Amino acid sequence: MSKMFEGKGVVIIGGGRLQLPVIEKAREQGAKVIVVDRNPEAPGVKKADIYVPSSTMDAEATAELLFQIAREKQPIHGVLTVGTDASYTVAVCAKKLGVPGIEPEVALRATDKHLMRQTLRQARVPVPDFEMVDTYSRAIEVFERLGGDCVVKPVDNMGARGVRRVSTLEDLKEACDLAFRYTRSGRILIEQYIDGVELSIDALVIEDEIVITGIADRIIEYAPYFVETGHILPSQMPQEVILSGLDVFQRGVRALGIRFGAAKGDIKVTPTGSFVGEIAARLSGGFMSTHTYPYATGVDLMENILRLHLGMGLGDVIPKRSWVSIERAIIPPLGIVENIMGEEEAKAIEHVRDVIVEVKVGDRVREPQNNLDKAGHVIVCAPTFREALHASHQAVRAVKVDTKPLEEDIVNVSVVLERARTRFHGQCFVCPDCDGVKCRGMVPGVGGVGLGTGFIRAVERLRRWDVVPSYLHQASVVDLRTHFLGMELSMPVIPAPITGAITNLGGAISELELARAIVKGANQAGVFGTVGDGATPTKYRIGIRVILENFGLAIPFFKPRMDNAMIVERMLAAEEVGAIAVGIDVDAASFVTMEMKKQSTVTKSIEEIASLMEKVKLPFILKGILSPLDAKLACEIGVSALVVSNHGGRVSDATIAPVDALPRIREVVGDMPLILDGGIRSGWDIVRALALGADLVMVGRPVMIYAVGNGVAGVRYYLENLKREFRKALSLVGASTVEEIKRKKDILYERL
Incomplete structure (x- = not known):
């Protein structure tokens, strides 16, 4: 039986992992x-x-070598690339060989970022305001003209190499040095930063027809850098967002003159419109064209791009199915790789298609700065978004890359805390002991309301319990793992939901950066994160975005707004992006910052809570429970878990301390999971809470401080340090597991 490309000679520019699928497809079909x-x-x-040892960026030399091969060894019928910015080399070679392709000047417009933006701007296709510079002094002028919030990038590199966001002049020099290091031409681009969701769009182009072959949500993290940590295909964004991005992409493709082959776009969609980030004359990298789109649709893009470049026209591009495929990066903690486990376990998980580990034992893992700084990838495909999400986070957690931190990777606590103190501008004093004394009454701010005694008492009442140690035992090996809502956690600790970056934290960090730092830092420490709702009506969308970015590994807590329809809207949005559960801060029925923003919140009847629970299929949590009666009513309607909390003393300074309410609530709820929120500051505090009846604890302000001081790495460090303290404390009371400490009621002694 003859093969499709029998007798055809095809050149693939690039021999890396991203080009491997098209190379294999060409060989499979006889080329x-x-x-x-x-x-x-x-x-x-x-x-x-045939191997040609030539740089993929040296167009003229490569074209000459291929011309000789075509004349002496093997006729060549097509030239192409996938997933790498070699489209100019492809175009030059195609022209030299007389095979199908775009003109070199078109490829240049789709490769040089400055020329690309000039062309698009002239065609009135929206792009961020920009200028090209070749000196640092000129960069300062452009930075100031653009208003000070910019992105600095080389004009001629890909994979986010050398790209960084800059908000202050202090960071501009470092960003320029980085960009100059990655540019081959000595030119860098400074452009206005645009905040919005990012779409990755793929298309095949023939006779001016643009055939869309994939629209995905790009997950970008690790600010101030732009690291794509995954994508979700098809996009889960609202239809109006997708259509807006698609319109700008198609206009951009036509403006650049890409009329044959392929086009790939990174498009930012904002409330005021869509903007082109990049458009390249090739199919995308990052496993989208080679893996996730074919998996999700059954369409073979490698076969189709080969057909195009071999002059055979498009084949079948009609999707055979509408599944969801997700690619997610594996990014371990910093340090030297000591051990890699779980690859086969991850591959055995239902819906997992690929597990790709890029590192080996002895490699150095650094904080990611571009798309090449990743330890590996998992790729899943499932009939539904929720199934795909679940499989993706199962797979990522199964692959364990153990690292040993180097001295330079260890967080300098004093530097982190001083940085946080400076950024807070007096809204938080970053006290050595976060006990609520110095910040009493600072609401807005981070203190407790009124006299601040609600916050202060939560800490004091927990510490009145002295711990009775035990040294004659065999609990030298301690297992801190526990389970909650069917998920395994590395320890019984999660961050508390925190919002109000502007109102309460004095603009020390943006709301998005705060949520990202808390959720990602928690995930890297082996627990799930939480996000809050906030007083501003649209703020919940930031939390939803972060849940999506982190593949569902977070729980949102929403305010008890007067309009239940607003609560339902938020819960459904959380369910759509795969959240673990949803919760309501019932104690925010009277809340200063909500009143400041004229947002009405009210107490809810148990019937209203039951009605809200029916609107979603997710586990449902009530936060702010201090009354045994409230806890009993919640049990009767099937609430999944309760958070015993006084909202950090920010609702009232007269309420009972959470730790005093905990034993009374445990008496009436039986085995229902209870989370204690209030005053947890050490591993010993976790021991106290579990021995008094908690299953998990929440930590708020200290996590927030480390997020402001050092982002994701700061939160991860704080939680890992808490884990070390908890492990030591468990050992010193003779407990080897979390379940064992819950049974040791006799280890606590109450000071009167």
Whole structure:
């Protein structure tokens, strides 16, 4: 039986992992494959019939070598690339060989970021305001003209290498140095920062027809850098967002003159419109065109791009199914890789298609700054978004890359705390002991309302319990793991939901950065995160976005707004992005910052709570319970868990301390999971809480301080340090597991 490309000679520019699928497809269908790459050890080189040792960026030299091969060894019928910015080399080679392709000047417009933006702006396709510079002094002028919130990037590199956001002049020099390091031409671009959701769009182009072959949500993290930590295909954004991004992408493709082959766009969609980030004359990298789109739709894009470049026209591009595929990066803690486990376990998980580990034992793991700084990837595909999400986070958690931190990777606590103190501008004093004394009455701010005694008492009452140690036992190996709502946690600690970055934290950090730091830092420490609702009516969307970015590994807590329809809207949004559960801060029925923003909150009847629970299929949590009667009513309607909390003393300074309410509530709820929120500051505090009846604890202000001081790394460090303290405390009371400490009621002695 003849094969589709029998007798055809095809050149693939690039022999890396991203080009491997198209190389394999060409060989599978009988083509003679010529691979161009300067690295003879590239994986695609080993699959080649003919290897050409030439740089993928050296268009003229590569074209001359291929011309000689075509004349002397193997006729060439097509030239292409996938997933790398070699479209100019492809165009030059195609023209030299007389095979299908775009004009070199078109490819140049789709490669050089400055030329691309000039072309798009002239065609009235929206792009951020920008200028190209080649000196630092000129960069300062442009930075100030653009208003001080900018992105600095090389004009001629890909994969987010050398790209950084800059908000202050102090950071501009470092950002420029980084961009100059990654540019081949000595030119860098400074453009206005645009905040919005990001879409990745793929298309095949033939005879001016743009055939869309994938629209995905890009997950971008690790500010001030732009690291794509995954994508979700198809996009889960509202239809109006997708259509807005699609319109700008298609206009951009036409303006650049891409009339044949492929086009790939990164598009930002904001409330005021869509903007082109990048448009390239190729199919996307990042496993979208090669893996997630084919998995989700059954359409073979590698076969189709080969057909196009071999002059055979498009094949079948009609989707065979509408599944959801997710690619997610594996990013372990910083340090030297000591052990890699769980690959086979991850591959065995239902809906997991690929587990790709890029690192080996002995490699150095650094904080990601671009799309190459990742330890690996998992790719899943399932009939529904929720199934795909669940499989993706199962797979990522199964792959364990253990690292040993180097001295330079260890967080300098004094530096982090001083940085946080400076950024708070007096809204938080970053006290050595976060006990509520110095910030009493600071609401707005981080203190307790009124005289601040609600906050102060939560800490004091927990500490009145002295712990009786035990040294004659065999609990030297301690297992801190526990389970909650069917998920395994590395310890019984989660961050509390925190919002109000502007109102309460004095603008020390943006709301998005705060939520990202808390959720991602918690996830990296092996627990799930939480996000809050906030007084501003639209603020909940930030939390929803962060839940989506972190593949559902967070729980949102919403305010008890007077209009139940607003609560339902928020809960359904959380369910749509795969949240673990949803919760309501019932104690925010009277809340200063809500009143300041004229947002009405009220107490809710148990019937209203039951009605709200029926609106979602997720586990349902009530936060702010201090009354045994309230707890009993919640039990009767099937609430999944309760958070015993006085809202950090920010609702009233007259309420009972959470730790005093905890034993009374445990008496009436039986085995219902209870989370204690209030005053937890150490591993010993966790021991106290569990021995008094809690299953988990929440920590609020200290997590917030470390988020402001050092982002994701700060939160991860704080929680890991708390984990170390808790492990030591468990051992010193003779308990080897979390369940065992819950049974040791005799280890506490109450000071009167």
